[in-house]
Amino acid sequence: MAIDPSSRALIARLGRDYLGHHRRGILLAILCTLLLAGLTALYPIVIQQGFDRFSSGDTTIAWMIPPVIIAVTCLKALAQFGQAVSVQAVVLRVIEGVQNDLFRALTRADLAAVTADAPARHASRFTVDAAAIREALTKSINGGADVLTVIGLVASMVWLDWQMSLIAAVMYPIAVVPILRLGKRIRRASGGMQERMGETAAQLTESFGAARVVRAYRLEAQEEGRAARTFAELRASLLGIARIRASLDPMLEALGGIAVAAVLAFVGWRVAQGEGTVGEFTGFVAALLIASRPVRALGSLNAALQEGLAGLSRVFAVMDRPRLVVEAPEAQPLPAGQGRIEFADVGFHYAGTAEPALEGLSFTAEPGQTVALVGPSGAGKSTALALVPRLHDASAGAVRIDGADVRAVTLASLRDAIAYVGQDAVIFDDTAFANIACGRPGVTSAEVEEAARAAAAHDFIAGLPQGYATPLGPGGGRLSGGQKQRVALARALLRDPRVLLLDEATSALDAENEAFVSAALARLRQGRTTLVIAHRLATVRDADLIVVMEAGRAVEQGSHARLMAAGGLYARLVRTQFGPAEPQPAA
Incomplete structure (x- = not known):
């Protein structure tokens, strides 16, 4: 033959x-x-x-x-x-x-x-x-x-x-x-x-x-x-x-x-x-x-x-299939630090697209600060967030954490320093304990329970038929949307990261669950550098820095009060959402 x-x-x-x-x-x-x-x-x-x-x-x-x-x-x-x-x-x-x-x-x-x-x-x-x-x-x-x-x-x-x-x-x-x-x-x-x-x-x-x-x-x-x-x-x-x-x-x-x-x-x-x-x-x-x-x-x-x-x-x-995001041959562990994030003239192109997703994006998040990325849909907010843990690599410029270019450090040390919570909480078809513990393998039951309490998740998990040993089903089918999000927050808390990435973490929740999750998020943000994406601008009113993005660029930066006084894109977005009334601070 x-x-x-x-x-x-x-x-x-x-x-x-x-x-x-x-x-x-x-x-x-x-x-x-x-x-x-x-x-x-x-x-x-x-x-x-x-x-x-x-x-x-x-x-x-x-x-x-x-x-x-x-x-x-x-x-x-x-x-x-x-x-x-x-x-x-x-x-x-x-x-x-x-x-x-x-x-x-x-x-x-x-x-x-x-x-x-x-x-x-x-x-x-x-x-x-x-x-x-x-x-x-x-x-x-x-x-x-x-x-x-x-x-x-x-x-x-x-x-x-x-x-x-x-x-x-x-x-x-x-x-x-x-x-x-x-x-x-x-x-x-x-x-x-x-x-x-x-x-x-x-x-x-x-x-x-x-x-x-x-x-x-x-x-x-x-x-x-x-x-x-x-x-x-x-x-x-x-x-x-x-x-x-x-x-x-x-x-x-x-x-x-x-x-x-x-x-x-x-x-x-x-x-x-x-x-x-x-x-x-x-x-x-x-x-x-x-x-x-x-x-x-x-x-x-x-x-x-x-x-x-x-x-x-x-x-x-x-x-x-060759990987584009690879570890540099001389990669070193992420240096010790408090989570300072710097975007230095960052550009990014998606494969097969002519228009850049990001172009000349620059801002700095100091240790412990909360920086909000806001702007219309398609402005590049989620793309910018994805560059921090190297889900994609910048086409130009650099993203730095504590002074180190993320492309020059080991992927394991980089991602171990970061926790991510998105709009759609990812729940695996496993027990409540396993879903939280996967944030830091090898943890004890007491540490998992402590993280669940901090995320306001302990009470409803304890009420499940087998408590923390209860299988949550495919996609967390046993839980409501707010409960799923609190399990995801407990996972992030247990990870104890220096950098926290939040992508519309409360936008899909009702008022009661949003209050629970917002309180847990406030505890999670303490002492950590946080990048947050939000279309509901009331949730970012108290951010230390608001970066307003449009067409992949940062067109405005500043506090809520300063941006409102400037009367630019951010002020127009706020008026579009709330009319002449000022949004109230998030809980």
């Missing part, structure tokens, strides 16, 4: 990085395979001996043949079981390793690279692509067993009658050319099918996630139409592959039938010439028929292999 250089590289990498770690399991599979192939090849010879002994009248030995057949069959069954289990043990461990490496690559990839695709598309690589790789790997390893079995059966045929073996030898190689051509078509079609699978998963996730909007706006028919088109495209892709794969077995079946017919015709001619024995003929046909299954399996191997290689190519492409 011809393999192109890219496929060879993929197979070599799979063997080096994954299969090479399971030599013991592979050795066991090889031993079982050799035993299975040898016993299968022995079967036709036992049949030939039985028929010839009976035909010659040697009944003493002939009656021993049935027990021998039973023994061979039982041993073959044991070898088959051992081979199947050992192969799957190796294959599943390899797939587990690939999935772990893929997940590690995605969790450590640049934020921009991960958000470029819908979550369902990423998930499909762990399911659809992994299934294709698993099937290809299983069939490839089993293909080795099939090759050995066919070699053993060919040896049996040659031993029984070398002339009849030539007839069979001529037939099956004819199928190689169409098999290889079909394999190339399947690999091309597999790429489209995997793409359709990813699109289907993404569309379903999006539609079910928007269930409230779909019903409120009566979009059921629209979503059903969208889903129907997606399912039709998926069906067409799957049917295309099914058509190609379905042509393999009938082609090999027909060739097998022609081979048997040719052998029978040749045997008829030889019998007419008075040559050969019934046992030889029976054993040979048995070997030929037994060989049909592994030969068909080898014929379909290329199709499965091409699909698996297509999936492997996509998975390795994700693993090999």
Whole structure:
């Protein structure tokens, strides 16, 4: 089977990085395979001996043949079981390793690279692509067993009658050319099918996630139409592959039938010439028929292999995607300090966009100060916040914490010094304790409870069925929005950061929950440098510094009173929200 250089590289990498770690399991599979192939090849010879002994009248030995057949069959069954289990043990461990490496690559990839695709598309690589790789790997390893079995059966045929073996030898190689051509078509079609699978998963996730909007706006028919088109495209892709794969077995079946017919015709001619024995003929046909299954399996191997290689190519492409946010070779830990943040003439471009997201942004947050970033939507506030923990890297200028450029320090020390609380509190499908403790692994129960009390979360957590050991469900489904936010604040408090990043942390809450969360935020901000984004300007009235942003630039800076007196963009935003009345200080 011809393999192109890219496929060879993929197979070599799979063997080096994954299969090479399971030599013991592979050795066991090889031993079982050799035993299975040898016993299968022995079967036709036992049949030939039985028929010839009976035909010659040697009944003493002939009656021993049935027990021998039973023994061979039982041993073959044991070898088959051992081979199947050992192969799957190796294959599943390899797939587990690939999935772990893929997940590690995605969790450590640049934020921009991960958000470029819908979550369902990423998930499909762990399911659809992994299934294709698993099937290809299983069939490839089993293909080795099939090759050995066919070699053993060919040896049996040659031993029984070398002339009849030539007839069979001529037939099956004819199928190689169409098999290889079909394999190339399947690999091309597999790429489209995997793409359709990813699109289907993404569309379903999006539609079910928007269930409230779909019903409120009566979009059921629209979503059903969208889903129907997606399912039709998926069906067409799957049917295309099914058509190609379905042509393999009938082609090999027909060739097998022609081979048997040719052998029978040749045997008829030889019998007419008075040559050969019934046992030889029976054993040979048995070997030929037994060989049909592994030969068909080898014929379909290329199709499965091409699909698996297509999936492997996509998975390795994700693993090999170069990261833009990387640690400098000489990176040092973040120096000790109180959390002074400086944006020095910072610029930033998102990939593929002409307009800068940030341009010439400069401001300083002194230790312990609260600096608010305000401005219209699209002004670049969230982008500026993302540069502090290096979710993105500045294209120009520098972001410094305690005098150190964030690009020159280790990522671990940088991010350990920062806590982030966003508008949508992230709650993992784990216990309340684990959701808080992940802010600082290795903490005690007392420290978790202390953080929960400071975040006004202890009372409702204690009231859960199992207290802190209660699973909170996917996305924190057991909690209200305000409760989720307080759990997120407890996580940030436990982290004890020198820098706190708040992105609309109270904007989605009702008045009562906002009061709870605002009080917890006030405790969290004490002694820490805080950058806060807020569209509700009443929440930033008492900030030490307000940076007003527009089109990626800082157009105004100062206190609330000073900016109101200046009558610029900030004053207009305040009047737009509150009219002529002054906003009251946040609780």
